[in-house]
Amino acid sequence: MMLTIIIFGLLLCGGFAWFMEGIKQNSARWIALGSFITFMVFFAFSIMNSPQSFNELQLFVRIPWISTFNIEYALALDHLSITLIILTFFLAIICVLVSWQEIQDKCGFFYFNLLASIAGIIGVFCAVDLFLFFFFWEVMLLPMTAIIAIWGHENRHFAAIKFFIFTQVSSLLMLVAIIATAYFYAQQTGALSFYYQDWLQLDIPLHLANYLMLGFFIAFAVKLPSVPVHSWLPDAHTQAPTAGSVLLAGVLLKTGAYGLIRFVIFLFPQASQDFAPIAGTLAVVSILYGAKMAFAQTDFKRLVAYSSISHMGFVMLALFAFNPIAYQGAIVTMVAHGLSSAALFSLAGMVYNRIHSRDLNDMGGFWQSAPRMGGFALAFAGAAFGLPGLANFVGEFMSLVGAYPHYPMLVILAAFGLIGSAIYGMVLFQTSFQGAPTKEIADLSMRELMISGSLLLLLLIIGLYPNLLLQYSMGAPSL
Amino acid sequence: MSTTLLAALPFYPLVSFLLLIILGKRLSWQQASWLSVGAMALSALSSGVLVYQLSQSDVHVLTVQLWSWFSLKGSTGIADVNFAFYLDALSSVMICVVTGIGFLIHLFAAIYMKNDENFSRFMAYMNLFIVAMLILVLADNLVLLYLGWEGVGLCSFLLIGFWYQEKDNVLAARKAFIVTRIGDTAMAIGLFMLFKSLGQLNIVDVTQAAQVSWQVGNNDAYWIALLLLGGAVGKSAQLPLQTWLPDAMAGPTPVSALIHAATMVTAGVYLIARMHGVFLLAPEVMQYVAWIGASTLLLAGAAALVQTDIKRVLAYSTMSQIGYMMLALGAGAWSAGVFHLMTHAFFKALLFLTAGSVILALHHQQNLFKMGGLLKKLPVESTLFIIGLICLMALPGTSGFFSKEAIIAELWSSPTAGAGLWWCAIVGALLTSIYSCRLFFLAFLGKQRFDTQLHIEKSKLLRMSLLILAALSLLGGLISLDLQAVFTDMSAPVNKVNEPYWLHTVAIITPFIGITFSWFYFARYRITSNAEIKASQSMLSQFLRSGLGFDALYQWLLIKPYCFIARLNRRDIVDQMIMLNAWYVRLWHDTLSTSQNGSLRWYAAAFGLAIVCLVGVVTL
Amino acid sequence: MTEIPLEHVLFLSCILFSIGFVGVISRKNTLFMLMSLEVMLNAVGVAFIGAGSAWRQADGQVMFILILTLAAAEVAVGLALFIRMQRRYRSLDIDELNEMRG
Numbered sequence A: 001m002m003l004t005i006i007i008f009g010l011l012l013c014g015g016f017a018w019f020m021e022g023i024k025q026n027s028a029r030w031i032a033l034g035s036f037i038t039f040m041v042f043f044a045f046s047i048m049n050s051p052q053s054f055n056e057l058q059l060f061v062r063i064p065w066i067s068t069f070n071i072e073y074a075l076a077l078d079h080l081s082i083t084l085i086i087l088t089f090f091l092a093i094i095c096v097l098v099s100w101q102e103i104q105d106k107c108g109f110f111y112f113n114l115l116a117s118i119a120g121i122i123g124v125f126c127a128v129d130l131f132l133f134f135f136f137w138e139v140m141l142l143p144m145t146a147i148i149a150i151w152g153h154e155n156r157h158f159a160a161i162k163f164f165i166f167t168q169v170s171s172l173l174m175l176v177a178i179i180a181t182a183y184f185y186a187q188q189t190g191a192l193s194f195y196y197q198d199w200l201q202l203d204i205p206l207h208l209a210n211y212l213m214l215g216f217f218i219a220f221a222v223k224l225p226s227v228p229v230h231s232w233l234p235d236a237h238t239q240a241p242t243a244g245s246v247l248l249a250g251v252l253l254k255t256g257a258y259g260l261i262r263f264v265i266f267l268f269p270q271a272s273q274d275f276a277p278i279a280g281t282l283a284v285v286s287i288l289y290g291a292k293m294a295f296a297q298t299d300f301k302r303l304v305a306y307s308s309i310s311h312m313g314f315v316m317l318a319l320f321a322f323n324p325i326a327y328q329g330a331i332v333t334m335v336a337h338g339l340s341s342a343a344l345f346s347l348a349g350m351v352y353n354r355i356h357s358r359d360l361n362d363m364g365g366f367w368q369s370a371p372r373m374g375g376f377a378l379a380f381a382g383a384a385f386g387l388p389g390l391a392n393f394v395g396e397f398m399s400l401v402g403a404y405p406h407y408p409m410l411v412i413l414a415a416f417g418l419i420g421s422a423i424y425g426m427v428l429f430q431t432s433f434q435g436a437p438t439k440e441i442a443d444l445s446m447r448e449l450m451i452s453g454s455l456l457l458l459l460l461i462i463g464l465y466p467n468l469l470l471q472y473s474m475g476a477p478s479l
Numbered sequence B: 001m002s003t004t005l006l007a008a009l010p011f012y013p014l015v016s017f018l019l020l021i022i023l024g025k026r027l028s029w030q031q032a033s034w035l036s037v038g039a040m041a042l043s044a045l046s047s048g049v050l051v052y053q054l055s056q057s058d059v060h061v062l063t064v065q066l067w068s069w070f071s072l073k074g075s076t077g078i079a080d081v082n083f084a085f086y087l088d089a090l091s092s093v094m095i096c097v098v099t100g101i102g103f104l105i106h107l108f109a110a111i112y113m114k115n116d117e118n119f120s121r122f123m124a125y126m127n128l129f130i131v132a133m134l135i136l137v138l139a140d141n142l143v144l145l146y147l148g149w150e151g152v153g154l155c156s157f158l159l160i161g162f163w164y165q166e167k168d169n170v171l172a173a174r175k176a177f178i179v180t181r182i183g184d185t186a187m188a189i190g191l192f193m194l195f196k197s198l199g200q201l202n203i204v205d206v207t208q209a210a211q212v213s214w215q216v217g218n219n220d221a222y223w224i225a226l227l228l229l230g231g232a233v234g235k236s237a238q239l240p241l242q243t244w245l246p247d248a249m250a251g252p253t254p255v256s257a258l259i260h261a262a263t264m265v266t267a268g269v270y271l272i273a274r275m276h277g278v279f280l281l282a283p284e285v286m287q288y289v290a291w292i293g294a295s296t297l298l299l300a301g302a303a304a305l306v307q308t309d310i311k312r313v314l315a316y317s318t319m320s321q322i323g324y325m326m327l328a329l330g331a332g333a334w335s336a337g338v339f340h341l342m343t344h345a346f347f348k349a350l351l352f353l354t355a356g357s358v359i360l361a362l363h364h365q366q367n368l369f370k371m372g373g374l375l376k377k378l379p380v381e382s383t384l385f386i387i388g389l390i391c392l393m394a395l396p397g398t399s400g401f402f403s404k405e406a407i408i409a410e411l412w413s414s415p416t417a418g419a420g421l422w423w424c425a426i427v428g429a430l431l432t433s434i435y436s437c438r439l440f441f442l443a444f445l446g447k448q449r450f451d452t453q454l455h456i457e458k459s460k461l462l463r464m465s466l467l468i469l470a471a472l473s474l475l476g477g478l479i480s481l482d483l484q485a486v487f488t489d490m491s492a493p494v495n496k497v498n499e500p501y502w503l504h505t506v507a508i509i510t511p512f513i514g515i516t517f518s519w520f521y522f523a524r525y526r527i528t529s530n531a532e533i534k535a536s537q538s539m540l541s542q543f544l545r546s547g548l549g550f551d552a553l554y555q556w557l558l559i560k561p562y563c564f565i566a567r568l569n570r571r572d573i574v575d576q577m578i579m580l581n582a583w584y585v586r587l588w589h590d591t592l593s594t595s596q597n598g599s600l601r602w603y604a605a606a607f608g609l610a611i612v613c614l615v616g617v618v619t620l
Numbered sequence C: 001m002t003e004i005p006l007e008h009v010l011f012l013s014c015i016l017f018s019i020g021f022v023g024v025i026s027r028k029n030t031l032f033m034l035m036s037l038e039v040m041l042n043a044v045g046v047a048f049i050g051a052g053s054a055w056r057q058a059d060g061q062v063m064f065i066l067i068l069t070l071a072a073a074e075v076a077v078g079l080a081l082f083i084r085m086q087r088r089y090r091s092l093d094i095d096e097l098n099e100m101r102g
Helices: A002-023 A027-049 A079-102 A107-126 A130-151 A156-189 A196-201 A206-223 A232-239 A242-267 A269-296 A300-319 A324-355 A371-384 A391-403 A408-433 A446-464 B002-008 B011-026 B029-056 B089-112 B119-138 B142-160 B167-198 B203-213 B219-235 B244-250 B253-262 B264-274 B283-304 B310-330 B334-361 B379-393 B399-411 B419-444 B460-478 B503-521 B523-527 B539-545 B550-568 B573-595 B600-619 C006-026 C030-054 C059-089
Strands: A058-066 A071-077 B062-074 B077-087
Touching: A002 A027, A002 A058, A002 A071, A002 A107, A027 A079, A027 A107, A058 A130, A071 A079, A071 A107, A071 A130, A079 A107, A079 A242, A079 A324, A079 A446, A107 A130, A107 A242, A130 A156, A130 A242, A156 A196, A156 A206, A156 A232, A196 A242, A206 A242, A206 A269, A232 A242, A232 A300, A242 A269, A242 A300, A242 A324, A269 A300, A269 A408, A269 B550, A300 A324, A300 A371, A300 A391, A300 A408, A324 A371, A324 A391, A324 A446, A324 B062, A371 A391, A371 A408, A371 A446, A391 A408, A391 A446, A391 B062, A391 B142, A391 B167, A408 B167, B002 B011, B002 B029, B002 B062, B002 B077, B011 B029, B011 B119, B029 B062, B029 B089, B029 B119, B077 B089, B077 B119, B077 B142, B077 B203, B089 B119, B089 B253, B089 B264, B089 B334, B089 B460, B119 B142, B119 B253, B119 B264, B142 B167, B142 B203, B142 B219, B142 B244, B142 B253, B142 B264, B167 B203, B167 B219, B167 B244, B219 B264, B219 B283, B244 B253, B244 B310, B253 B264, B253 B310, B253 B334, B264 B310, B264 B334, B283 B310, B283 B419, B283 B539, B310 B334, B310 B399, B310 B419, B334 B379, B334 B399, B334 B460, B379 B399, B379 B419, B379 B460, B379 B503, B399 B419, B399 B460, B399 B503, B419 B503, B419 B523, B503 B523, B600 C006, C006 C030, C030 C059
Parallel strands: none
Antiparallel strands: A058 A071, B062 B077
16 A cells, blocks of 8 residues: 555645646745655655565555456565665655756646656556556656656757657567567466566466567666667756756666566576676676766766766676676665766756856866865765775675676676776866866855765765665575 | 774774865864874874784784675675774784874875965875775775775875866876776776685685685686786886876875875785785796886886986886885795885885975975085985985995895795896896985085075974984884784795805995996086086987886877777767667658648649549559 | 530540649639639539430439539638638738648
8 A cells, every 4th residue: 555655645746746836936846855755754664664574575555457458556565676766765855956946947847747757666666567567667758758858958859859769669669578478478377467476487488588588678778778779868868957867867777777687587587597698798888888988978967877878787797697796786786876876967967057068178177166066076976986985886896796707708898897987987077176277166055065965975875884785685586 | 902993093084084074174274283193193103002912912913893894695605895904913014104104294294285275185185095095904805905995096096186276287196096997907807706716805714715725826826816916016006007106296295205105005015915825826926026026126217317306206216116025025025025115115205205395495396407406405304315315225224225135135046036036126226326326416416506595494393204204214124024924824945055155245235336336427416517407318318207108108009099989989879870760760751841842732733643643553 | 406425525524624723733823723623623513414414314413513512612611711811921822821841
């Protein structure tokens, strides 16, 4: 019941915020902030007081929805989804805070979209009926497209359409795979089912499983994103408003990784193991290519966007190593990247609000006038290039240590990404904050200090005490 | 009691760092320097106590676990990676050097940087550096060591680029970070391999497991040792990753003294000494270590001969001295290498700080050819500088003598070194004495070649820190390091029968030969009456001055191609390929939409034409 | 009274239709286009009547009456549109009304 309340509550609050904005200006952001905090606290309390152990998927609700096709409304949670939902809530609050001043136009509608998108994302993380999953998958995309298309920067329509087409085409493949699997299930048992736990019992012949796995894989690889289907990401990130970038990088990319874990690897274990060398190679190409492309960029947000591609490569490499250490590393990397890229995009937004440019050539020497901001920029860039002590290091280290016994060559190549990340991290930090001062900018305001401070604190806590995440099993594949 | 002391050791500077960063410019100079120097005094004091307690106890080892970081459950076992400190004789030496010299340099820096507007930020970075360095030397596992390793790299980056408004400093900082990062990556891969083959990352466990499961010359041991060597080479500025160190002199002088002479650059030496258990199993890599050390010491010595910047001479000299340490490690003379690390920290810190005083007195003039005649003007500094130089040249009786002789003595009959490397070391010693004399003559003798009024700092504290360092440099050779407990598993004592009788004599008189040679060869620097002397501009000098062209080589080999590819593909070729679809659709769209011109008459004509065609097709 | 052969009627109808069609596509003024359209309709009407009399059936004439009413309705609607057009664009030139171009 709790999950249903949260998902529909968020949607209702979105509508309410939209409505209230028409009555009283600036009320929408307070409503959004309040509802995120309330639901987050509600969620955390319900989980803590729940008697169940979340080492396995715990079913919360399962009622028929479209009974003609045996489609059900089924939601469940385990540690993996709990972690990601908490991350989503946290970043949602960050999103509201970074949009506090930035969004002036059609405020109410903006917060409605934000809340709706978050509701969809939470739905994605807990749906265990594949049709319902697909439904939430679409629910989260539409408001996101709207956020890019309406409140984005100069080239927003192009970016929004590109984002939309990429994700739609790929989710079409997923839909085909879902329906095909459901029919296969019907062939085997005589009745349709879209229920995840039912599918886990299926014994799909390998030649069929290969194709089905590929359908899911492509959908999630686009979302992750992996080279060669990454190219929506730089455009979408660059053009989206700050909150959109934070949400995209912080959470939306994680839905891809989540899908890889929950559906690709668990539903088609054999097929994904056969596919692993290719996926691993794609991951390494993403790591190196992303790092190299990031170095070439002159646009602050574009640089961070390419660095995201590089980081998510580590996640994919770790997932397809089928090793418990690498698996844990992938999860830490997911959380860490969520925080660090959100931090860098917030920072980009703060800089943009001051100088109205994202071009690194327009920046330089900001440390002089904004030392606090510089300190945070350094820390966040440090997180991006994997400075030990911050969360990303633990994730990347565990991913690579775990993956090394399986793919020594690939891991050695991936390790070159560490050099690449140092190069773009240096370029990012040094061209914007060091050098001769070009402009005077205001240092961080209280609100911005709160955003950056909380992100840095979390990065440090996870970096120094990752057991906070690692103590849970997260349902590692027993392979 | 002592475990608490050990656990708290890095936290004094850490607290000081946090306070300095948060309070920033709100602190006055007094408050900031009390805070940072006081924290250093506390850690120096407690490391003194710790080392004393350790020497009194029977176990010679002290460990403390702060908290568990993460654990790796591999197929070969569970490796717990903890925040845990491990103190033995080797790390005792290191913490004494780091906190002791660190304290003196902090004291110096508090006065040296007094007038900088970002004083508290500077001291904060220095404190943070000490934190990272302490974690590096105290780490009980290689991942925590890596944390310290990257931490000191970051601090080095921050401090080289401390005056970040100058483009050159920014680039030097970037270069230092990225070049060392290359080494760090090699080291990280080494850790992956280590975990794969041994299932351990704890240093003691690794050493034990390695000796149990590997034979001498094992392939895994070879690769792991080689990759760890890669990390050490990057951090310690050895061939082929040495190019960053001369540029790193862009930082303030106390930074050069602390990071780029006394402590951080010797981290590579510490790493190899710490992992000697693995290196002993890979004699080939030991040879590489020795040869890298020898070639760096010759290369850097040659480059130091022609530098015009006083700090760059010292930087190349540092590289060359670390070359000696590497040579010692490669030859299996572990104790001698670590001993030289310690004495070098004393006298090189002294040299850098004295050079800093000179530079300060000359209003930030670093060019040797714009100095001259300082002996009379700055007698105290000159004396201190001479003390530093005679230690560097290893004249008998000084600390440098004891440590360098200890190294040279072991080279000839070591199985992994030999006569060739012994001669390299001797030639290196000769070069050392020559460039030291040249430096001294240029700066302190001859005619005065500057026309500014000297700015003389009369602070007692400043003098005091220099005097203590001078005393250490002179007498540090008498400190006896008992590293037997650490290096017990050394290879069997080597047979020294074949050594010629003249070995020691040659080693001892080499510096004197160098001094005599320089006395005549550089006579023009000493007694010139010209107010202007110029640095040699011959091809050879310029080649040597540029550090034997490595910068240019890497520029062409690595940086240019990387930038070129990056620039070539700025628009992302993969994206272009995907956008080809969009272009294709758009092409059809454009073609077809020209036919939709909105003109009714065109539509009607097309309609009619189509009917005619259709009817024609049907009827025919 | 000699009967007019069906071929002649159809020939006349074809010519009329072509004239009307050429009129539609060559005139720019919508009023003339409407008139040409009427010519085309009448051409069809002629063909129907001719065919009706050739087979001696009333259907052709019925069709013609239908076409006539249709043409009247069309003219009514068309002229009303032209008045709006004239008011709005100050022109009856069909080529200027190409807002639907792709």
